Amino acid sequence: MFSPISRKSPGLSWEFPVRFEPEGPAVPKEPRRPQKVRSATLPPVPSDLTLKAMNTIHRAVLKLSGGRLGWEGLNMPVLELTTVGRKSGQPRTVMLTSPLQEGSTIVVVASRGGDDQHPAWLLNLRDNPDVEVAFKGAPKRKMRARIADADERARLWPRVTADHGNYAGYQKKTQREIPLVLLEPAV
Helix, strand or coil: CEEEEEEEECCEEEEEEEECCCCCCCCCCCCCCCCCCCCCCCCCCCCHHHHHHHHHHHHHHHHHCCCCCCCEECCEEEEEEEEECCCCCCEEEEEEECCEEECCEEEEECCHHHCCCCCHHHHHHHHCCEEEEEECCCCCEEEEEEECCHHHHHHHHHHHHHHCCHHHHHHHHCCCCCCEEEEEECC
16 A cells, blocks of 8 residues: 655655555565666677768768868777778778877777677788778878787787777677787888
C-alpha cells in the first residue's frame, strides 16, 4: 500500500510515495536479476560506414575552409595518407592523426577505434609501402611506410599513450596488438 507524503513550502510543493508493509509473515523477495553493465569509458567501435563518413566530412571541411580548418584533431596534427588498394590497385586516401613525430618520421596508429580488425589502409601499405602523405596541409610527398618492429613499438607506445590516452583505451578493447606505422621520406 502506498501513502503519499507531501511537503508544502511557499512556492514549492512535492509528493513522493512511501511504502508501508502490511503486518504478517514476511514474504521472501525474489532475487534481483543481474543487469547488463555497459562501459561508459570505452565507446563502441565505429562501423566502416561511420569511418568513411568521418573521412568524407573531414575532407569536405578542409576543402570548404580552403585548408584553414581540419589540420589538427584531438590535439594532434592531421595527415592525408594515400595508399594503393591491395585488391583494386586504385589510390585510397584516408585522414589520420599523428600522435608523434621524430625528425622527418611521422608515426601513425593503426587502431581503427579498438576494432579487432586492422584498418584497410594498414593492409594496403603492408602490401605496397610506397605512399603519399600531405602533412599539416603541406603538398603531398612520397614516403615509405613500415610497421614498427617490437623494439620500436616498445619504445614509442608509452610516448604515444602518455599524451593521447584514447589509444590505450583502444588497446584495451581489442585482442590484437595495435601496430604503429612509421612514415619515412622516400629515398
